[in-house]
Amino acid sequence: MAGKFELYTDKAGKFRFRLKAGNGIESVRRNAMDASLDDQTSS
Numbered sequence: 001m002a003g004k005f006e007l008y009t010d011k012a013g014k015f016r017f018r019l020k021a022g023n024g025i026e027s028v029r030r031n032a033m034d035a036s037l038d039d040q041t042s043s
Contacts (some may be wrong), residue, residue, distance in 0.1 A: 003027055 003021035010016050021027055
């Protein structure tokens with residue numbers, strides 16, 4: 001199964017995502033170290 005992100009709204013009405021992949025945890029471990037950070041919390 002190819003990896004994909006599933007977007008959904010939680011019970012509080014907030015948007016969330018989950019990674020759907022047969023090897024999801026391994027993929028995150030392998031790729032997270034090289035990921036860029038897009039911090040949108042500062043104004």
